[in-house]
Amino acid sequence: MGVCFVNNGSKPENIVANLQFLNKKKGLPPVHSWNPPFCGDIDMRISRDGRWHYNGSPIGRESMVKLFASVLRHDDDGHYYLVTPVEKVRIQVDDAPFVAVSAEARDGANGPEYLFTTNVGDEVVLSNEHNLKMIKSMKTGEFVPYIRVRDRLDALVNRNVFYQLVAEAVEARVTEGIELSIRSQGQNYSLGVVEGG
Structure with a gap:
């Protein structure tokens, strides 16, 4: 069973820690084959100009934004999620991601x-x-x-x-x-x- 870091004050770093293994693999991760528990909402938003924000501040590290983008999923319910093998958190997208x-x-x-x-x-x-x-x-x-x-x-x-x-x-x-x-x-x-x- 997965651990929901978001319920314990999750930060983007927690998600990054769950994805360290991806750095050793080529191509996009198989997010559609992962079925982790839903761990709630995280205060992350993609504005209409494509900029990623966390807690109202832009995320300046391009490598982190690209990592998050690689595990972004748009589910049947119309919401956007960051998905790792152990957790799934909902984020806000103003227009297109x-x-x-x-x-x-x-x-x-x-x-x-x-x-x-x-x-x-x-x-x-x-x-x-x-x-x-x-x-x-x-x-x-x-x-x-x-x-x-x-x-x-x-x-x-x-x-x-x-x-x-x-x-x-x-x-x-x-x-x-x-x-x-x-x-x-x-x-x-x-x-x-x-x-x-």
């Missing part, structure tokens, strides 16, 4: 493709597995771009990156106006429709 900070158009094995990089160093190629979607914001009513990083974890596409994609997009006339799209691995991905035109 990651931010796509760059997009590179390049020639891939299956033709032109876009390589996205997140603020924590994940690299994903825009594809069926890592699709781009435009979601309407409940606050502003505008459509906001996200790319799937892994499992149910998305990255908000940084505004500058989105403007880059728009500048490189192909235009096509549709009933509503002009649709902008980019192509990656043989698929077209819509960036939205400009009315009129």
Whole structure:
């Protein structure tokens, strides 16, 4: 049975201590195969700009943020958790847990493709597995771009990156106006429709 450190004043260091063995393994840990006890909430939050905070203060150590990001899980209940083999703690995420900070158009094995990089160093190629979607914001009513990083974890596409994609997009006339799209691995991905035109 797992030990719930969070009930005894858990700190990020406790989670790090439970994950020391990960430093010796390559790739992401198998968080979906771990089924530890739920140990409650921890005062950790990911803001909309992708910054991680603990007790209201930014976490400055990039290596710690990357470690936490590697054990982040988005469960069926809609909540985000940090999961180790011995405990599972809930954290708050303001929007998406990651931010796509760059997009590179390049020639891939299956033709032109876009390589996205997140603020924590994940690299994903825009594809069926890592699709781009435009979601309407409940606050502003505008459509906001996200790319799937892994499992149910998305990255908000940084505004500058989105403007880059728009500048490189192909235009096509549709009933509503002009649709902008980019192509990656043989698929077209819509960036939205400009009315009129």
